[in-house]
Amino acid sequence: MNQPIVSFIEKEFLPASTKLESMEEELLTGGIINSLGLMKLISFIENQYAISIPFEDITLEHFNTIEVITAYVSERLDTSH
């Protein structure tokens, strides 16, 4: 389910034709995505999965790796259904 997110990050934030090394790769603390980029990613996720992400949830715990993003998005999907 996280494929769209992975593709989006690779397209927007990684050098051409590079891939994310792992699902645990640190996106924010690793300098791949800055805060403005994160806002962009969030609005992509909101549109892609038709969920809304409150400001309080925009934290490292939820967005620093693909792994935690996936978990967070699934959780949001569950609560909203």
Add this chain to the structure above:
Amino acid sequence: MFLNGWIPPIKNNSLKTGLNKIPLTQSQQLIYAGQRLNPNSPLYNVPYVFRIHGPIDTDRFNRAFQLLISRFDALRTSIEDDGQQVHQLIRPDIDFKPAFIDWRESPPSEDLDSWLEERGKRIFDLARPLFDCVLITLGDNESIWYLNLHHLITDATSLNLLYHAMEEIYRTDGKANNSLDYKPFADYVVYESESMQARNKDSIDQYWKDNIAEYGKPFHYYGNNIKPLNTNSERTVVTIASERAEHIRKRAQQPPFGMISQHLAIYNIFASALALTVHSAGGTQSFAIGSPVHNRDNRDRNRTVGLLMEVFPLFLKIGKEDAVADVIKELKTSIFQMLGKVGAGMANAEIGRSFNTMLNYIPWDFGRFDGHRVEADWLHPGHCDPNHVLRCQILDPGKGEMQLIFDFNCEVFPESKRKLLPVHCQNALKAILLADDTPVQEVELIDEEERGMLMRKFKPRKDHADKADFMSSFEKNVELSGSSIALIQDGEGMSYTSLNRKANMLSNYLLSKGIQFEDRVGLYMTRSTDYIISLIALMKIGAVFVPIPSDIPMRRVQFMLKNSDCRCCLSHGSIDYQHIKEIPVVDLDSDQNEILSYSDANPPSIQSPRKIAYHLYTSGSTGLPKGVIIEVKALNNYLNWAAAHYQIEQDTVFPLFTSIGFDLTISSTFLPLMKGGTLHIYKEAMGGPDLSLFKVLSDNAVNTIKLTPSHIGMIHDRDLGNSQIRTIIVGGELFKTELAKSLSGAFKDKASIFNEYGPTEATVGCIAYKYEAEDVEGYSVPIGLPITNMRAYVLNDKLKVLPGGVVGELFLSGESLAYGYHNLPEMTKEKFLDDPFRPGSKMYRTGDLARWNEKGQLEFKGREDEQVKFNGYRVELTDIESNLTKLNKISDAAVVLIGSDSSGAQSDIENCARCGLPSNYPNADFDREGICHLCNAFDGYKERVNTYFKTEDDLRDILMSAKNSERKYDCLSLLSGGKDSTYVLARLVGMGLKVLAFTLDNGYISDQAKENVDKIVAKLGVDHVYGETEHMNKIFVDSLHRHANVCNGCFKTIYTLSTQVALEKNIPFVVTGLSRGQFFETRLTEELFWEQDRNSERIDSTILEARKLYHREKDAISEFLDVSMFHDDKTFNKVQFIDFYRYSNVSLQELLSYLKEKIDWKRPTDTGRSTNCLINQLGIYVHKKEKGYSNYAFPYSWDVRLGHKQRDESLEEINEEIDEPQVKKIMREIGYTESVSQLENSDRLVAYYVSSEDIAQRDIRTFLQESLPAYMIPGLFKRLEAMPLTTNGKTDKNSLRSLNKAQLDADVPYTAPRNDIEILLSEIWCDVLQMKKVGVFDDFITLGGHSLSAIRITARINEELQLNFPLNKIFDLPTIAEYSSYIEKILLELMDEENE
């Protein structure tokens, strides 16, 4: 020597090939515009200096820099402005060589810093490369790389990218190819344009618009309301030590900060600190802070050099009760909110103008240069965009020290404030790092040094060594110079000896009457020698005097005497004191002989020192005056200071010409007598204005005077060069600088002018300032410094000391403070607080606003209530006033905020217990039982009203009387389809009459109501016609403007069209279904029933006269419908109007059951209301908005009064909910636009000015626009002949606030009635037209007068004067002035007749 490389020539061939000409981005446009406005200011230079500690090879450096230029298109960019369009040109290559300067052998003539400073200020030619690059070799192992870029091609991130690219190229001598991965700026320009097109612009624009409207209001740092014009800027750099910086970095990772990135979290910390600073230093609760957003939201843009950054506002509101932690949390949300709304190209000029303060967080990590240590510095070009009066930057290298940089606009921040703001900000930072629940208001931003400075100012002036008691001084004067003249009244002098003897006799007399130590005694007197004798007599025996002026209402006199527990009251012959019953009155005239029989020797000395000197009453917010208790020591403190400060001597002559009940008068009363001088007494006029001041000036016998600014307003334009007056003490009100200047001029600069401030509660004056023209900058004369033994504090709501300059509430402490309010312990507690700075003492809360100005003087900033909220802005009325008076032709000005008539919350409205009339109906007056004045008056003429009503038999007789077989119809019946008119029709048919039913289709009759109408006429078998007009909507609009409802227009249309039908079809009667309540709305008035013998015929003929006038008025009906028949009196005979319910007293119950039985009538349900007309609620909506109550409130109250409706039913119908969306829809349909005042609220700022001639509104507005922001420009300017004054000589703002909308809009200056007849007429007009004030040139029609009010006014005039003026006179003579001179003429004629 450093010119080499500067202003590089453009290669000739570059114009031919590969030239890219593209538009400017949004950010570039803003900067370009700013530079164009300030062409000679380096305000957008961004000079960086890198000090490299190691050898640098200049050739290699040059090669590297050439590569840098080729890789970054920003460096090859310049601006092309052909006068029409502005583009940026990106050239394929440019010929630029950095300047290389070697200072090893030829040391510079100037030091490096000044060289850099000068270089950094160079102006770029925008048509050429927008950067400058220099390498200075200082030593073998030390070089300076100077790189200055114009902001058009750079931002903070770009500098970082450029540095690293340059370093890498140099290090590898061009071999590394990482740099090739950088993206061109031209790509971003395309991206921005695409994003802007793709964006759903409206909703986002709306977001910024709405928030800017709420938060983007200007505020002033430290009360300095200068609008900066030039770009001069000074930088203050604060180093945050490593330890503290590390603490900040650590805190950033902890709650409540912790954010997705360390940078954002640190930004949150500093933004919160800056917010607290702005809140306190700017005195604002909601504001915006500009926050740069780098727009690098993906990998490509992360690697682009150029101006990508845009600045967006962070919005913040700090509530009165908010804690520090709340501010942090709110800002966090605000940051996210902003980040969610930003996007390339979004920051337009409007967004750019919404803040004056910017905060930038810049990661400051440049790393080594070719392995050498580097120190980077960002130079300040000494200039900055004047729209950003404060820029705050944090340079954070990630570890170790941080730098906190403040760039200040020099106009807004004088040097002292440039020192203090960083201190305030650091103290705010301390509080923010604690992030606890401390209320924001309790966070003190000033440090010990500033507090000490402010406290030194608080410190009292040196006390006088020989502090004297007034009575001892007076007695000494008697002893030493008894023959000197103490008092003069009406040319007669009284010596000190004589005054003392008289006072002694009175003292002894009063003692014999039982007046004791500390008894209170009223002095109800005119200004007179009696008054002075009395107060000295009372002081001698230790009694407390209570001055009661002669010109206040009787009830207030009684209140003061009772409230102060006076033992007795002293008065004299010229006062009518008969109404004082509860305590004995000593009449100094009638008791004179007895008093003179007492000994003139000093009374026995009092047993203990006197404590209380007097009680003085000041007006209270509750409407009842408060008695302020003044102690002897407070009075002495003031008098001793004042005598020394104003140099009161034996030759001082003061006039006593102001009210004895006014605190200001204490100076005049006591100062001369204390120092052996003379007091000239000017008695007030009994009734009429007090013109004593003019007498004082024309007598020219005094040399020292104390008066109010309003007094000065009356005299400042006279030539007083010959006046003896050398000392002028001004008090009581804000003293405008312009007035002071003009006053000084009037006295040919020969008089010293003092501004004295002090509430009654701090005894006359406790802060004072000697006016020096060159010393005064602000719009008002400063009030200066506290007097001897007094302190003044400017505090916030939580009693914390505010930074110097910030406006806050003024608190007073010290010896002059009053003891409290007599018999008001609660209020005393509320106003006299414990002084937190001097434990054990009290501090008085003045309710006045003040600030410490740059010169260390206090400035009075008006009453807390003078500062009004207007459309969300805090507006200082005095500020507008003083600017007005700067206009030459204007000698005085007063600005008031006039509220809507609907002031008062709906929940505060009561309804008459009997009829339901709402309490906000104009002039409504309820008695103790809650019964309104209309009901009470009605009780008096109820019986006569009953004779006006008849029976259905009478009706049948009238209608039958004209029965004629030639006629097809006996009458026309107006049918709306509602219950009342349906009943009328059914009854008429039931009487056996031939009836034509008439319905006006106004376009808003509900479908069900129409069905009802069709069903009714079918069932009753009558003919029916619909009337209609294509102009109905214009008539509605006109009616809304004239009457604030739609019904008036609709009714008149019905009458007009039905009269036409009746004339055509030869129908003699039109029968209406008006309710009895509606008679009183449209036909009947109380006055018609005043006369005992008034019979129905006479009433009917008056009504008919009024009806003729009504149909001949000019309005939309007469414009759009044919009303020619009404000009013929015969029409009114041919077609008579009959009100059915005059003849029927049917109850609602009966009526409904009759309708159900006869025609199965049902209430329409599709209007959602009790009415069958859809537009009706629009009328109610507008009426409620404009007047505060429903237009049905009055007629329904009459229905209830006359027993045709129950109170509850009426209230239920009046309070029906209004469907606002529906109302707005109908407004659009009929083309009615709500006035701005209706949309927001009907408050408006009105300026009154005194001038000998009218000045065009536009001229005044243009003049004010030069100095005031748009929101402070009054909406209306009205000329006055003279400023109305209260009895204390202050501007009577209440009176200025009571003119209504129509009067304000009319193009006539307000002129008060000038003679008895005008006074009488204006009282009648006010009453009938429900107004507070009517000027004699106000127009009857403009004020909303109509035929019904004509009936009322005419009837009242006739009643008062026992004359018989016709109704139409008021339309011929529509102003009080005209009508009254007509009356005068008639009265003279009548007198002549009698004489003949």
